[in-house]
Amino acid sequence: MHWYFESAMKSAIVTRSDNKIKSLSDLTHPFLKKYAKKCDSDFIILSQEPIIWVNNNRPHYRILECKNLLKKYQRLLLLDTDMLILPNCPNVFQEVPYDCIGSIFEDKGTRKPDRLSRMRDIQNKWGDIGWNSGYTNAGTFVISSCHDHIFDSVNGKYWEGRGSVDVHFSYMARKHNYKFHELSFKWNHMTMFSESWNKNADRFQSYIIHYAGRGIFDKDVSDRILQIKKDIKTIYE
Numbered sequence: 001m002h003w004y005f006e007s008a009m010k011s012a013i014v015t016r017s018d019n020k021i022k023s024l025s026d027l028t029h030p031f032l033k034k035y036a037k038k039c040d041s042d043f044i045i046l047s048q049e050p051i052i053w054v055n056n057n058r059p060h061y062r063i064l065e066c067k068n069l070l071k072k073y074q075r076l077l078l079l080d081t082d083m084l085i086l087p088n089c090p091n092v093f094q095e096v097p098y099d100c101i102g103s104i105f106e107d108k109g110t111r112k113p114d115r116l117s118r119m120r121d122i123q124n125k126w127g128d129i130g131w132n133s134g135y136t137n138a139g140t141f142v143i144s145s146c147h148d149h150i151f152d153s154v155n156g157k158y159w160e161g162r163g164s165v166d167v168h169f170s171y172m173a174r175k176h177n178y179k180f181h182e183l184s185f186k187w188n189h190m191t192m193f194s195e196s197w198n199k200n201a202d203r204f205q206s207y208i209i210h211y212a213g214r215g216i217f218d219k220d221v222s223d224r225i226l227q228i229k230k231d232i233k234t235i236y237e
Contacts, residue, residue: 009074011093012042016062017081025081027228035085039093041077044069061158063138063165067151070143074098078141082211082224083188084231089207092142092187100181101150101173102142104188106166107135109197118163122171125161126154129174135163136170136180139210140188149176191217204234 013036017025029045036043046062066076075093079085096102107115115135123131143150150172159168173180185193189206192198194217203209203217209231215224217231 009093009098010042010072011039011075011077012036012044012069012073013039013077013079014044014046014063014066014069015079015081016046018047021081023225024228027225027232028081028084031085032079032081032083035089038089039077039091041093042073061165064151064158066143067148070145070148074145076143078138078143079208080139080210080212082215082228083139084209084211084228084235086204086207086209086235092140092183095183095187096142096181097179098144099146100142100179101136101147102140102181102183102187103136103138104140104183104185105134106137106192107133109192109195111192115163118161118167119170121161122159122163122167126159126171129171131171131174134170134174134180134182136166136173137188137190137210137212138165138169139190139212140183140208141169142181142183147173147178150178191215203231 013032015032033043046065069076077092092102119131119135123129150169152172186206187208188210189203189208190210190212193201194203211224211228216227218227221227221230
């Protein structure tokens with residue numbers, strides 16, 4: 001049994017954002033803040049330059065600051081700013097055991113060949129660790145203070161190839177033999193999960209909609225900001 005009791009753990013919901021994506025954060029952050037309150041968690045926005053300079057992926061690697069946050073918080077939920085939290089979203093900290101990393105896996109459906117290729121890329125460069133499945137997505141990512149080694153470098157380097165922090169975190173988690181709790185796609189509903197291989201799942205039946213990449217679900221929408229505005233009307237009005 002672990003040292004901490006669930007009710008005594010201090011938690012935070014963390015997102016990355018700055019003024020360059022203010023048009024996005026103005027739409028989504030009110031719902032992220034409301035969800036943090038529902039989970040009795042602090043809400044933290046990482047907007048500073050990353051503590052480690054990682055050339056092409058600098059905005060993504062702001063997330064490394066979470067290693068310092070784990071000195072104050074026993075549990076963190078990382079959420080991307082391009083997400084909408086639906087009113088029925090449960091407390092994810094009650095879903096994921098303390099000693100597990102919680103994430104959806106992306107190596108499925110139409111994305112599987114590409115994600116397997118990314119897994120091979122990092123192992124070809126940094127060493128084979130037997131990672132053959134379970135490509136995580138840092139958009140919805142639950143970690144505890146016992147998982148702080150995922151923020152470590154490998155020989156002073158952070159992954160700058162395809163997949164960025166998603167690949168780095170997955171690799172480090174398996175290198176340190178951390179346990180995973182695979183979350184349903186409902187916790188991170190991207191466009192890939194509304195495809196035919198997943199029975200054209202209705203995003204409005206999920207807990208969190210993630211507008212990653214182009215982030216366009218509807219054919220009559222031209223960009224993801226408009227998609228989010230349209231979905232907010234559908235969900236909340």
